[in-house]
Amino acid sequence: MATAEEKTKRMIHTAGCIIIGDEVLGGKTVDTNSAYLAKFCFNLGMNLKRIEVIGDDEGEIMEAARRMMEGLAQRKRGKACMSDDECLLKYTIRHDDITYQSIANAFGLKLVEHEESLQRMIKLSKSHPSQPNFKWDEPSPALEAKKRMIRLPIDTSREERDQVLFVDESLWVPISVVNGNIHILPGVPRLFEKLLEGLKPRLVPRLTDPEGKGVYRMLFSTPMAESAVATYLTELAAEVEPKGIKVGSYPRWGKKRNSVTLVGRNKELMEQIAPEVAKNVQGVRVEREDEADESDDSDETDLG
Numbered sequence: 001m002a003t004a005e006e007k008t009k010r011m012i013h014t015a016g017c018i019i020i021g022d023e024v025l026g027g028k029t030v031d032t033n034s035a036y037l038a039k040f041c042f043n044l045g046m047n048l049k050r051i052e053v054i055g056d057d058e059g060e061i062m063e064a065a066r067r068m069m070e071g072l073a074q075r076k077r078g079k080a081c082m083s084d085d086e087c088l089l090k091y092t093i094r095h096d097d098i099t100y101q102s103i104a105n106a107f108g109l110k111l112v113e114h115e116e117s118l119q120r121m122i123k124l125s126k127s128h129p130s131q132p133n134f135k136w137d138e139p140s141p142a143l144e145a146k147k148r149m150i151r152l153p154i155d156t157s158r159e160e161r162d163q164v165l166f167v168d169e170s171l172w173v174p175i176s177v178v179n180g181n182i183h184i185l186p187g188v189p190r191l192f193e194k195l196l197e198g199l200k201p202r203l204v205p206r207l208t209d210p211e212g213k214g215v216y217r218m219l220f221s222t223p224m225a226e227s228a229v230a231t232y233l234t235e236l237a238a239e240v241e242p243k244g245i246k247v248g249s250y251p252r253w254g255k256k257r258n259s260v261t262l263v264g265r266n267k268e269l270m271e272q273i274a275p276e277v278a279k280n281v282q283g284v285r286v287e288r289e290d291e292a293d294e295s296d297d298s299d300e301t302d303l304g
Contacts, residue, residue, distance in 0.1 A: 004155065007180030008162055012206045015046045015086040016068050019053040020061060020099055021187060033090050033192045040196055045207055045214040045265065046086070061102035065089070065182060086203075088196075090187045097149075103178055104153035114164055117150035120172035152176045167198025175199060218262040218270050221292035222283030226251050226258055232280045233260065236273075245270060252289065259289050 002010065017037050023029040034051045041048040050068075054060045068087045089099065104111050122136050125146075134142055153176060154163055165175040175195055176184040183199070185192050222229065226249050237247040245264035252258055260281050262270050278285055286292050 002180075004158060004180035005162070008177075010206070011208055012046060012086050012203060013208060014049045015041050015088065016049055017051045018061075018064050018068065018087065018089045019051065019187075020056065020090060021053075022056045024053055025055050031090075032189050033187060036189070036193055037088060037196065040200075042217075043214045044200070044203065046203075056098060058098055058102040058105065061099060062106035065103055065106050069179065069182070087182045089182065089184045090192060099184060100151060100153055100176065103176075103182065103184065107153070107179060109153040109155055109178065111151040112154040112156070113147060114150050114152050114154070114160075114174065116166075117152070117164065117172065117174050118147065120166070120174075121146065121150060124170070124172040150174070153178050155179075165199070165202070167202070168194055171195070215263060215265055216267045216270060218274060219286050219289065220260040220262075220278055220281055220283045221257045221286045221289065222260055222281040223257050224282055229260065229281045236277065236280075240264075240269070240273065243269060255290075255293060257283075257292055 017034055019031055019034055021029065021031075024031045031053065034053075038048055038051070040046075052064060052068075054064050065087070089103075100111060103109075127134055131142055134140070136143065152164060152174070154160060155178075162180070163177050165177060167175060171191065171194065173186055173191055173195065178184065185195050229249065233247050233249055240247065240262075243264075244266055245262055248259075248261040248263065250259045250261070260277065260283065262273070262277065264270060274285060277283075284292055
């Protein structure tokens with residue numbers, strides 16, 4: 001089993017994401033973070049293996065985090081599961097959030113009031129209009145609520161600099177890193193996206209593709225029904241998937257044109273077969289699914 005220090009340095013092959021929040025499961029909040037993360041990983045060539053949504057329940061958070069951490073060992077035993085390379089959790093940044101406590105309990109860690117996070121909070125956060133008399137140096141329920149947000153799961157036997165990351169100087173919010181490969185980010189989309197982009201320079205040197213070229217997606221627009229191109233695409237997949245290229249076919253309900261995709265790292269091979277693919281699906285290569293749509297294609301069509 002790799003140590004936390006080893007995990008912070010090893011190459012990244014896969015990633016997983018746990019979205020935490022009753023408000024997501026209840027439909028109150030639309031989760032945009034997982035979609036942003038999926039594009040982020042795709043562009044970097046990180047193989048995002050799973051996105052899981054769970055509620056604000058300590059037992060569920062502990063179980064999900066442990067399972068994702070133990071995924072590699074299970075995979076080696078032949079079970080279908082997550083790898084344990086990198087795990088990113090989205091949590092709700094509020095005073096009553098239980099994510100930090102749950103992760104600390106899951107891995108036998110202590111919650112430590114992180115002084116640098118507190119000082120950054122004091123410097124960068126603004127007082128709410130409803131708290132005109134709030135003071136940082138006087139005990140109060142409001143102060144206690146704020147401090148709960150910077151009590152982080154810390155392994156006291158390790159250096160804190162690898163466990164608490166500040167990737168944007170304009171934000172007081174830290175990225176808490178547990179066991180070297182669990183990254184805990186806030187759920188507010190603006191913060192999540194900004195911190196994720198700030199994390200990028202730390203991830204790129206550890207990618208299997210160090211130049212960060214990522215994975216390529218090639219898109220074709222076809223007027224043919226999915227069933228009409230299925231035989232050809234099945235034959236194509238059998239030929240190119242062993243070479244690392246995946247073939248996809250996607251109906252576009254209510255549109256006259258469907259989409260066919262090639263996804264892979266071997267851009268040279270994809271370019272070589274692109275003319276053949278376009279010819280066999282009687283389509284054209286496009287940058288967007290709707291690029292070749294006709295202006296009057298709003299009528300529903302049988303795309304099967």
